[in-house]
Amino acid sequence: MVRPDEAVEALLQEFADLLAITDGDPYKIRAYENAARTIAGYPADVSHLDVESLREIPNIGRSIAEKITEYFTTGRIEALERLREEIPAGVRELVKIPTLGPRRAMVLYTDLGIASVAQLEDAIQSGLLEEQHGFGPKTAANLLHGIELLTQSKGRIPLRDALATAEEIIVHLSAVPACMTCTYAGSLRRMCETVGDVDVLAASTEPEPVMDAFTRLPIVAEVIARGPTKTSVRTATSLQVDLRVVPPASWGAALQYFTGSKEHNIRVREIAVRKGLKLSEYGLFRVDDDSLVVSETEEEVYAKLELAWIPPTLREDRGEIEAARTGRLPRLVTVADIQGDLHTHTDLTDGAATLSEMLAAAQGRGYHYYAVTDHAKNLTMQRMTDEKMLDQRSRLRMLADTTDMELLHGTELNIEPDGEVDWDADFLAGFDLRVASIHSRFGQPRKAMTRRLVRACENPHVNIIGHPTTRRINQRPPVNADFDAVFEAAAATGTALEVNSSPDRLDLPDDLILRARHHGVKFAVNTDAHAVAQLDFLRYGVGTAQRGWLTPDDVINTWPLEKLREFVAAKQERLTPAGVPHRRAPRRT
DNA sequence: GCCGTTTTCGGCCCGACTGTTTTCAGTCG
16 A cells, blocks of 8 residues: 555656646646655654645645545546546556657657657667658667667666765866866766766866767777767666766856755745746856856855855755755764664574674774664574674674674574564573664565564564665565654664665665654664674765754764663663554654 | 635746756756
C-alpha cells in the first residue's frame, strides 16, 4: 500500500505531465508540480484533511484541495481521468526520452499516432518520421540515441560514483593555466543520493582552452554539445557532464545558479523580481538600468536579497528560503561535529579489517569514542557465538589503555520477523550499546513490518535502529512499513534512528529524516564500516543528514560521551520492567 | 492554478544550445 501523501504526489505530478503534453498553460503546469512537491514533503497524512485545512498548506489552493478530497472520497479525480482518456500512458513515456519534450511528443501522437517508445523506434527505422514537418534526420538520429540511453541506463548514478568522476575532472581542469578556479555544482553539491548528471563550473577569462581540455579528457566518450560558455559530454560510463565557463566576476552568481535546485532558484528569482532586480548566472542586476548589483560571491547574492547564505544541502524549496529570511536556518550537523562512529564491524564477522586496524583508523580521525558492533548470533552465516562476543569484549577492554578514545562494546542485532532480537535481556545488558537492523524477510506485509520495527523500538536494550528502510539504492526497494508509526515509537521510547552513510544505502533517506524529525526522533549518523577505508563514508551520511535539516542536537553521536550514556541508560530505566513508554507529544516546527 | 508589504487581477525565472528554419520553437537545466 502506498502512503496517501505519495499517492497524491504521483497523481498531481501525472496531472502536470499530461497538462504539459496537451499544451497546457505553463504556469498551471508549474502550480501542479509545486503542489506535488509540497505534498511529498508534507510531514502529516493529508487523507483526512478537509478542503479548508488543505488550503492552509502552501501551494495548495481551492482547485487542488478539492481534487485531493475528491480522490480520498471517490478514489479518482474526474479531471485527471479525462486527461488520461485523451493521452495514452505511452505518450507520457515518450517525454522521458532525452531531447523529446511534451510539445513534440504531442505532435508525434496527433500527427503520426505514435503512442509508445517502441512505436517511435519503428517510425524512425521505417523513415516515417522524416516525412514529418520539423523532424529532420538529425532529430531522428538523436531520438534513436536517446531511446538507447533510456533503455540501457538503470536510473541515476550513485552520489559516490558521480563525486569520484567530478573530482577527477576538477583535478584535470584546474591544471589548465586559463582556468582560475573550478568546482562542481548541481545535485552533487547538494549531496543528492543519486545524480542525473554532473555540473562542473570553471572561472576563466579565456574559456576556449578550458573547453578544449574538457572535451579531450580521457573519460569523455562523446561530445553532446559544444558552445562558447557551455559544453556537454558523456563519459564512457554513460554519465553526462556539463561544463560551464564563466568570467571570474560572475563566479558567485554562477555558482548559485548552477547549484540549484531548479525549484529553489525559481523562488530566489521571484524574490529578486519583487525587489526590482534580475538574477541570472551572470549576476544580480537592476531591472531599470541593467546595472550590476553583485555577482562575485554567493553570500553577496543572498545578502542583497535579504537572505542568509543557504547551505547547498538545503536548497530544495522545502522551507529554507523562509528560514533564511527570518534568521531561522538550522545550524547543520557537519563531519567535524561527529564525536564517534556507533556502527562498525571487524573481521570477527564480515568485516575486512582486524579490531586493532579499525581502532587505529578511527583514532586517526580524532574520534572521542568508538563502538564496535559486530553481527549477532542469529545471522547464522556469521557464525557468531556468545564466547566469541565475550572474548572480543575482553580484548576491547584490554585495548582501552592504548587509545585516547572511549571504546564501546556493542553489537548489531537482527530484528526477527516478529520484532524479537538475538540473545536474552541479561546477555544484551552486557553491551554498552546495541544497534538493531533488519537483515531478512524484507518482503513482509506492511502491517507485520510496521509491528516488527515498532517492537524493536520498544525493546529497552535497542538503542539504534540500523538502516531502517533496508533499501539499497538502485538495487532493493525500501521495506513496506508505516514509517510515521515507527517514528512515533522511536521518539516515545528514546530509540535513535540511523542515518547509514554507506553510499548505496543512505538510510534513512532525506525525506524520511525530515518526517522523523517532526516526530521528535533522535538520529545516529554511522558508517557501518566493514573496512578501514569505509570510515570515510561518513561524508555521505552527514550530507544526507544535512538534507534532512539535522542539527548537532538531533544527532546522538555528536554528543559528549556522558550525554550519550545517559540516553542509553534512560531508555533502559524507563522501559524495564513494565515496557510501556509514556507518550510524548510530537514536536512542532 | 497559486498568490498578495503597490495587486483578489495580473502577474508568474532566465539563458544557452540545437535543429530546423529564413527568424524561431523546443528542450534543458
